[in-house]
Amino acid sequence: MKHLRTVNDVMTHAVISIDRATAFKDIVEALRMWNVSALPVRAQDGQVVGVVSEADVLLKPQSPDTAHDTTAEQLMTRPATTVTKDATIPTAARLMARGHLKRLPVVDGDGRLVGVVSRGDLLKVFLRPDEDIGAEIRELIMYQLIPHGYAEVRVHVANGIAYLDGSLPDPAMEDVVVRAAGTVPGVIDVKADFTVPVSA
Template sequence: MYGSAGAVRDVMTRTVVALGQDAGFKEIARTMKQWKVTALPVLEGEGRVVGVVSEADLLAKEEFRGSDPRGTDELGQLAGRDKAGAVTARELMSAPAVCVHEDATVAEAARIMARMRVKRLPVIDGEGRLRGIVSRCDLLDVFLRDDEDIAADVRRDVLDLLFPEEPSLTVEVRDGLVTLRGRVPDPALATIATRLARTVAGVVDVRSDLAATAPAP
């Protein structure tokens, strides 16, 4: 299912609640509460993601309650005041939306979340159409894979690929920790094997006991 690196499409949630750009403030708030989500993708046309509305976007209205939403102040909080005066998804949303492609790896999705400081990402296809949603929790699911499945992937995608003539090499996985053992013809390939094994979905860490075969006298 996962293979090396693990694709976002394998862990994303496919049932997604989304909004049109004309959705009103109260409709957005009700939808968030009903579905227990903190952010919603905003769509146009044939399901293309154009933005995201979050709880923070809605809370600007409360933050600036009693002030002129069209004004500014000495702190230059113009963006927040704009959100305070917004009444539709089009006005409230953050755009362009921070998304991830369905073919991206789980690691790539995690890096985007960390860099952009978001908890979930709309998942899109090549045309920008919504295909799902992936959250931090979804990304952690990959570490629940069975050790046997991880070992099979490491054997197929790493050892058999790099060392097709060395069937005696072994891979052991315990709680996601991979140990590679055996003798290999080239020490440089042992280093590559360790790096590749770390890209297999569900791997927590890799220990290499691969040793180079002594050259013939």
């Protein structure tokens, strides 16, 4: 069962990038050929130093006499907004929303480019089969939150909505279980109907 929790789980690992010296014509050709909206610019050590987007190309018009001398160094937006490969999917989504970005370069702990994540990649979590989501919720509840044998929790997921029922040993556990289930990627909403044993 694949747990889609981090950027590394959904990103594109094969990534097209350019260096500072890449010429204007080659940038335009790469954007067209690979059908992408932006290209990360890498330094010699692999670190991301900027991004050249379609907007950078279109909003910085070049005359026929100077276009051949224009490079990625002159066009790129810097510093680049990047996300680490171990960042959570919601973290990447917030960065994209804040910067009105369609794609983010993904870097390792040293800032070196390891992939690219797009809005479409982040939406993959909502395409998970309900069975996978339910299995992950059961694993989370029964093996991490509640000692085995002290609760009977039934989980059913339909169209991304998690339905939880059964019995819990403590009324205070219901809020913990519901919040935990809501963190599982692909869950849209959680509906709970638990009973708590009455003390003798």
